[in-house]
Amino acid sequence: MSKIAVWIEHEAGAPKRSALEALGAACAVSKDVLAIVTGAGAGDVAGKLGAHGASAAVAIEGGPKSPDALARDVAAACRDAGAKAFLAASTSSGRDLAPRVAAHLDSNLFSDCTALEAAGDGLRVTRPWLAGKVIAKLDTKGPVLCATLRRNTFEPATGGATAQVTNRPASADFKAMLVDVAAKAGGKLDVSEAPIVVSGGRGMKGPEHFHLLEELAAAFGNAAVGASRAVVDSGWRPHGEQVGQTGKTVSPQLYIAVGISGAIQHLAGMKTAKVIVAINKDKDAPIFKLADYGIVGDAFEVLPALTQAVRELRAQG
Ligand SMILES: Cc1cc2nc3c(=O)[nH]c(=O)nc-3n(C[C@H](O)[C@H](O)[C@H](O)COP(=O)(O)OP(=O)(O)OC[C@H]3O[C@@H](n4cnc5c(N)ncnc54)[C@H](O)[C@@H]3O)c2cc1C
Incomplete structure (x- = not known):
């Protein structure tokens, strides 16, 4: 399988487990996995991803907190790297980003996938439909397969090496900007994230x-x-x-x-x-x-x- 790009969401200087699961899913089907890390601290996080199976990493540090600018930057990183697939974990942020990236790449998006397999030079995804009554296997004819992956479904990869980190500048242009995110009182684990x-x-x-x-x-x-x-x-x-x-x-x-x-x-x-x-x-x-x-x-x-x-x-x- 050719190159797969994976968006790595991070928090407090560490990649989120859901992002490492997406990285693990990519590593299971390709030896050529590019991790894309964005936002403040991207460089530091990118440097840690070789140990989780990434063969290379791109850090897009800083920039405005804008969903449209982020998607443009991530899509450009995928395009320049020649990625044939783009994956993100099915978190709130991943679900927000992935369809925008798919639109930039002139591709479609398969959401909340529960399995990935190599199919020729491409990828095939598995997705539950109709409340899980039907399990669909899907290929794409688009230039890039874009998918979000269900959390707690894939195993993070272990025992990697060091990944070479490339820095890219973040876009300065944006249409919408994130102003504030208020944490839920009590700081309890969310049902969709808890093990x-x-x-x-x-x-x-x-x-x-x-x-x-x-x-x-x-x-x-x-x-x-x-x-x-x-x-x-x-x-x-x-x-x-x-x-x-x-x-x-x-x-x-x-x-x-x-x-x-x-x-x-x-x-x-x-x-x-x-x-x-x-x-x-x-x-x-x-x-x-x-x-x-x-x-x-x-x-x-x-x-x-x-x-x-x-x-x-x-x-x-
Ligand atoms: C379009 C649609 C969408 C829906 N979406 C959802 C959804 O997202 N999520 C969802 O959950 N439901 C959904 N429902 C509702 C669903 O059909 C059920 O009505 C609902 O899940 C029932 O909830 P329950 O199991 O808590 O209650 P009940 O069906 O009333 O079951 C209660 C259970 O508790 C047991 N019980 C009673 N007392 C005790 C006790 N002391 N100790 C141990 N066990 C006890 C009983 O034996 C019984 O099995 C949807 C329905 C529709 C039509």
Whole structure:
């Protein structure tokens, strides 16, 4: 496979895990992977990417915080490098950038892909359609295949070497500019980013019982609380936590569904989780058909015991 360019989102001087997953996906199908890093600190981050499989890196430091200028710069870097594919993680920023880059490259965009494979000299992507009921494999006739990749689906590459870093100037022209980004109060992990998601459904009986899920999430240390739509529609939890067809799609390492029946619209948002655990007092609940592990029991008895067990295990190291 010829050259693949990957946009590397970074934070606090380090590439985001989702970006390293996209880099890993590219490295699995090509030996010629160009990492493109943008914004303040791009040079420092670019210097670290050889260790994650990049064969070369481009740093586009500084410039205005403008989505249109960013897309133009990234597309120009792809074009000048002769990249035949452009990948970004399916984060909010990646989803904002990738269609703009695709437009600049006169290409189409495949979003939220769950697999990549080499096909001749090009790439083929896999994408769930219709809430995951159909799995599509897609090629492009466009000059460059552009795709966003679902988080927690690909493994970051390990054991690379040093990548040569080239610096490019950032555009000064822009049409729109990002003025401010306000962090959500509490700084909690987002369901779509967390490696572990503990979700509650109507079986939690009311918002006053969600502390049981928050305590389990806190015991894991790296988990987020999610919710079914029934819960969100009842105003028990914010929409940002909703998992499913009309909520967020998550692919964590571990998904724990508590008091959730397993409606198809909920499954559409979490069925690609690596390990699914269901806790439900109804042994015939549909969620058990998908779950890797099932606990038939009352959430109000199971959750405290599970939280205690996780705390003890973590205390043992
Ligand atoms: C167009 C459309 C889009 C939708 N999008 C979404 C979406 O994005 N996400 C989503 O989640 N849903 C979505 N839905 C709604 C979906 O169809 C279901 O109605 C919803 O997922 C049900 O939520 P639930 O599992 O929490 O509730 P229920 O179906 O009421 O299930 C509650 C479960 O809790 C169990 N339970 C009760 N008490 C206890 C207890 N003490 N301990 C353990 N278990 C207990 C019950 O056995 C039951 O299985 C959508 C529907 C439509 C039509």
